[in-house]
Amino acid sequence: MNDISLRHDWAIEEIEALLDLPFNDLMFRAQSVHRSHFDPNKVQVSTLLSIKTGACSEDCGYCSQSAKYNTDLEKEKLLPVEEVIKAAEAAKDKGATRFCMGAAWRNPTDKNLQRVIEMIQAVHDLGMQTCVTLGMLTGDQAKSLKDAGLDYYNHNLDTSPEFYGNVVTTRTFKDRLDTLKSVREQGINVCSGGILGMGESRRDRASMLRELVNLPKHPESVPINMLVQVEGTPLYGADEIDSLEFVRTIAVARILMPLSYVRLSAGRTEMNDETQALCFMAGANSMFYGDRLLTTDNPDADADIKLFRRLGLKFEESVELQATEAQCENRKKAKDFSETASA
Numbered sequence: 085m086n087d088i089s090l091r092h093d094w095a096i097e098e099i100e101a102l103l104d105l106p107f108n109d110l111m112f113r114a115q116s117v118h119r120s121h122f123d124p125n126k127v128q129v130s131t132l133l134s135i136k137t138g139a140c141s142e143d144c145g146y147c148s149q150s151a152k153y154n155t156d157l158e159k160e161k162l163l164p165v166e167e168v169i170k171a172a173e174a175a176k177d178k179g180a181t182r183f184c185m186g187a188a189w190r191n192p193t194d195k196n197l198q199r200v201i202e203m204i205q206a207v208h209d210l211g212m213q214t215c216v217t218l219g220m221l222t223g224d225q226a227k228s229l230k231d232a233g234l235d236y237y238n239h240n241l242d243t244s245p246e247f248y249g250n251v252v253t254t255r256t257f258k259d260r261l262d263t264l265k266s267v268r269e270q271g272i273n274v275c276s277g278g279i280l281g282m283g284e285s286r287r288d289r290a291s292m293l294r295e296l297v298n299l300p301k302h303p304e305s306v307p308i309n310m311l312v313q314v315e316g317t318p319l320y321g322a323d324e325i326d327s328l329e330f331v332r333t334i335a336v337a338r339i340l341m342p343l344s345y346v347r348l349s350a351g352r353t354e355m356n357d358e359t360q361a362l363c364f365m366a367g368a369n370s371m372f373y374g375d376r377l378l379t380t381d382n383p384d385a386d387a388d389i390k391l392f393r394r395l396g397l398k399f400e401e402s403v404e405l406q407a408t409e410a411q412c413e414n415r416k417k418a419k420d421f422s423e424t425a426s427a
Contacts, residue, residue, distance in 0.1 A: 092298050094340060099290040099297075102336045107328065111366060114335035117342045118367040127364065127392070128182070128345055128400040129373040130215065131175035135203065136162040136187035136196075142219075142254045144242070145318040146279060146311055149188040162187065162196060168203045172210055178385050179399050180373050182213040184238065190255070191220040201232040208233050215275060215305075220259055223266045230270040236305060237267040238275040244291035247284045251319075264299065273304040277347070280333055281311035281325035289333050297340040305370065306337055306344050310351025327355065331362045338367025345370040357391055364397065 102110065118124055140149045172183045185203060192200065197218070204214045215236035216229070229237065242248065245257040268274055278292045296303060310330055313320045337346050347370035348363050355363075373388060392398065 090302060090343065091340075092300065092302075094294055094297050096287070096290050096294050099293055099336060099340065100287060102339060103286055103290055103332055107332070110332060110335050111362075114338045114367045115365060117339050118369070121342050122369050124369075125396055126369065126398050126400045128370040129180050130182040130184050130347075130370065131171075131178075131180040132184040132186060132372050133163075133168065133171050133175075134188070135168060135185045135200070136189065140188035140190065142190050143252060144254075145251045146282060146314070148314040148317060162199055165199070165202050165206055169206050169210070172207045172212060175373075176210055176212055178373065180212070181400060182215055182236070183207045183210075184215040184217070184236075184372075186217045186238075187219070189219040191222075192218045192225065194225070197225055197228060201228065204229070204232045204234050217275075220255065220263045221266050223269065226266040226270045226272065229267075230272050234272055236273045236275045238305075238307070239263050239267065240277050240279070240307065240309075241292055241295055242278050243282060243284050244288040245295065246291055247282075247288040251282055261295075268299075268301060274299075274301070275305035275307065275347075276303045277305075277307035277309065277337075277349070279309040279311055279350075280330055281322065281351075282319055283322050286329070290336075293333070293337060293340055296337075302341045302344050304344060305347055306341055307347040307349040307370075308334055308337060308368070309349040310354060312350050312354070324354075327359045328362075331359065331366050334363050334368050335366035347371060357394070360391065361395055364395065 102113075105113070115124070137149060140147070168185065175183055185200065185207075187196070187200065189196070200216060200218065204216065207214050213235040214233070215238055216234060217238035220239075221229075221237075226237070239260060241257070241260055243251055248257045264274055264276060276296060278289075278296075280289065284292075296306060308330075310325060311319060311322065313322065334346060334348070337344075346368045348360065348368040349372055352360060352371070371388075373385065
């Protein structure tokens, strides 16, 4: 990697100017930054599992897991460790290098945290990186997670501080920043990004990116989500974000945070292959892999492998990708044989 001076003093007007660039110029600039620090044809893949579903006391307007909304979501208690290990093993077999676990809590109790720590340690024993998203944390809880060997903590800002109150009222924007501070002080890698398509303006998107890039240290992972509309939530029926505007935001995130992994996250089922290809060209070099993201759909593994083949992309762990591609090819051969035999 080349030496680079990372900035933490971006003004919102500078970020808006990037978002306003002609599309070709913006893509060229983002690609140039990306190629300076990453292999442009490799993508890190993570798998996300809901380890405790529903009955959350928060009122996040996009979330099917809030107890305040009627989304017909089946509530589940914290999963047994054995079930989490089984899911992690399956994710590893499919090529994922990081296993993320999410619990629908405002904040975990110390008792529940101890059970999550057992999961973290078990997943680590499989040779995978670990990430959890558990809501707000105290400093002592962050230390416990660090002592357990946690690699990443996810806590998204969601949107700009100016628009935040239109999305969430049960916790403040400062609460989110305080949790990120507690995590960072313990030396845990930070995973933090936002959600696009909730009715925010382009200036809001610039403001959210400013909050992320002006943190004392850039998040190691920056997930950019497209809103998945869930019937029964307040944001159901919101105007969808233009796909090129989404790509622009990916590109600007790459320019602002050149050493971070920019993750193409929720909403890929709403994107065609061409939009996803533009996101990778804009500097996205991480994605969630597997057919579920907590409670929403995600493209299945075979579809992603086919897309990667078309684009000439590889998983960051190339040996695992080759094994997964072989599995996909074997399934195709078996299907072709079955169809021929039954003809």
